[in-house]
Amino acid sequence: MKQPNILLIYTGGTIGMIKDFNTGALKNFNFDELLKHIPELRLLDCTIETFSFSHPIDSSNMNPNYWIALADVLESNYNRFDGFVILHGSDTMAYSASALSFMLEGLAKPVIFTGSQLPIGDLRTDAKENLITSIQIAAAQNEKGPMIQEVGLYFEYKLYRANRATKINAEHFEAFASLNYPPLVESGVHLVFNEPKLIRSDRKSNLMVHKNMVTQIVLLKMFPGLEEEMLNHMLSFKGMKGLIMETFGSGNVTNEPWLVNALQGIIAKGIPVVNITQCPGGSVSMGLYETSVDLKRIGVISGKDMTTEAALTKMMYLLGRGLSSEEFKENFETSLRGELS
Ligand code: ASP
Numbered sequence: 001m002k003q004p005n006i007l008l009i010y011t012g013g014t015i016g017m018i019k020d021f022n023t024g025a026l027k028n029f030n031f032d033e034l035l036k037h038i039p040e041l042r043l044l045d046c047t048i049e050t051f052s053f054s055h056p057i058d059s060s061n062m063n064p065n066y067w068i069a070l071a072d073v074l075e076s077n078y079n080r081f082d083g084f085v086i087l088h089g090s091d092t093m094a095y096s097a098s099a100l101s102f103m104l105e106g107l108a109k110p111v112i113f114t115g116s117q118l119p120i121g122d123l124r125t126d127a128k129e130n131l132i133t134s135i136q137i138a139a140a141q142n143e144k145g146p147m148i149q150e151v152g153l154y155f156e157y158k159l160y161r162a163n164r165a166t167k168i169n170a171e172h173f174e175a176f177a178s179l180n181y182p183p184l185v186e187s188g189v190h191l192v193f194n195e196p197k198l199i200r201s202d203r204k205s206n207l208m209v210h211k212n213m214v215t216q217i218v219l220l221k222m223f224p225g226l227e228e229e230m231l232n233h234m235l236s237f238k239g240m241k242g243l244i245m246e247t248f249g250s251g252n253v254t255n256e257p258w259l260v261n262a263l264q265g266i267i268a269k270g271i272p273v274v275n276i277t278q279c280p281g282g283s284v285s286m287g288l289y290e291t292s293v294d295l296k297r298i299g300v301i302s303g304k305d306m307t308t309e310a311a312l313t314k315m316m317y318l319l320g321r322g323l324s325s326e327e328f329k330e331n332f333e334t335s336l337r338g339e340l341s
Helices: 031-037 039-043 064-077 093-103 127-139 228-235 257-268 290-298 308-319 325-332
Strands: 005-012 017-019 026-028 047-057 083-087 111-114 151-155 158-161 185-187 191-193 217-221 242-247 273-277
Touching (some): 005 064, 005 127, 047 064, 064 093, 083 127, 093 111, 093 151, 111 127, 127 185, 127 191, 217 228, 217 308, 228 257, 242 308, 257 273, 257 290, 273 308, 308 325
Parallel strands (some): 005 083, 083 111, 242 273
Antiparallel strands (some): 017 026, 151 158, 158 185, 185 191
């Protein structure tokens, strides 16, 4: 079997920074120097080519235009490579990885996001393990083709489904969690693939890349103390195309009539309203408590057990597809890329 060919894409983030030993400051890394700093990469059973954003960014500056740029790189290199590893800052990695999971329909090759909490040049870095194992996972194949055929996020010994992962820690090396879906791969002495949980692509379908992401979305987090005037102010945004509410527990909100009335007004304008839970684990279940019965009655869409990152990027993607209200609701409540149970 020929050696897999992996494209390593550098967008920025801590992983690619290096300590200047004279000044002690972190600075951006010359990406072409990467192989010199990680001689272990030469021992891997694959060939690696690299591509770098011309201006690498801290991922807090990430926006959908960069996602489109990434989708372009993946699309134009899709046939030439067997797998892709994307180096990305951890802060917004779950958003970018979720977005790409929706933008890449019919994906049949691995696209693995990774990064690190410490720069690659730091003595105690987590970058080397994250990078090396991500490349190994992207290169892993069996007789039927690539082991991973979806977008994943690898951090600290675990590969998660991209649209199930969320950043939970700014200090620990274990920075991500996926509370509603098990890891796809665990890295110990061996790489253990959780095969029944992997997406198997339809071999006949071709990659379709969707680049129309609609961003005029309001993300509203419920909190005790939210008042009618504050709500109305937020919802008066003229160009609003969609609303995502992060609600309590299993999808509950205050019973105050002004909230339901305001939401009903938005839905009447044809603007979709989605309910996701602010709990990191578990699912929305509208109608379970009296405090969510009205939401169900007025046509609020259930985000079920989706992460905020997945719900937000799924809404951007679906709004960009020009669906009717019924189609939007049906697609939102259906698993398109394994993002909900
Ligand atoms: N602020 C950095 C970023 O997200 C943190 C990291 O890389 O982990 O780009």
